[in-house]
Amino acid sequence: MVKDRNELKWLRRSGDEWRWVQQYISTHADARMRGNTERFARRMVEGYDQVVVDIADFEQTTEGLKFVTRLKNALRQHRYRSASNGKKPCTFSLQNSTRSGLSHLASNNQMTETEAITKLIDDAEWAAKKHKEQERKLRIALDLKRKSAELNINSLIAQLEEVMKHLEHSTELLVMWEQSMESEQPPFNGDKETLKCEVEKRMKNVKTINTIVAARYSILSGT
Structure with a gap:
């Protein structure tokens, strides 16, 4: 040998x-x-x-x-x-226009028709994977947004409950005064500007209630 x-x-x-x-x-x-x-x-x-x-x-x-x-x-x-x-012969029929397009594609890219078909399939698989990855990221983003909305709703509910307690307490004091004085218009000799400021301060809490309720409805209804 x-x-x-x-x-x-x-x-x-x-x-x-x-x-x-x-x-x-x-x-x-x-x-x-x-x-x-x-x-x-x-x-x-x-x-x-x-x-x-x-x-x-x-x-x-x-x-x-x-x-x-x-x-x-x-x-x-x-x-x-x-x-x-790893190769297996494959026979299939194509429309004449598709066959011509495949031939031009292969020629323009200096490859065989088999290589062109393989690249088209590879590109399609890549696009499908890319689309699937984008869907996954979108689902994650939507899930995070939903959880954030839930946290906001819970926070608004807590604020609403707090304001309602304050309003209830203020209303209770007012009713107690009216019943003890037997009058809805108490005599007042104080400074009207100070009175106005205090009223606006109290009314701010009431306005906050309306804002919270409106915001909560908007989040829950998606409008």
Whole structure:
């Protein structure tokens, strides 16, 4: 066995490709390319190194070089059809306009039609993933907005309850005064400006109630 020859760059040492090539040689190489048929038969032992030796011998003649070229083409087809390369032949029909568009797309991008279809599928998958990610982010944003609205509502409710307690207390004091004095118009000799300021201060609480109620209704109704 010759050991000092270079490996074939187009033939993988790993796997069983060399076995396929050796079978191809055995089946398709005629006597002219094999040279001494008896010698060729004796050296046909299995192994990658033996295939390298045989290919080197074929390349010594014109017919042998042509045969090696046919062998390489056949090997490429074998690899393409092989289940181990992750590819599977697919046959389908396209509209003439779609077929023409695919051809132009592939030509404009300097790729094969198969590569163009693969890229279109990859781009569609990427767009779908992008859309799905945007939907996820939107759901998160809406969920955060809903939770924030719930917190605001709870805060408004707490403020409303506090103001209602204050109003109830003020009303209770007013009723107590009216019943004790038996009059709704008490005598007043104080400063009217001070009275006005105090009234506005008390009325501010009442106005706050209206604002809170309106805001709460707007949040709950979505208007």
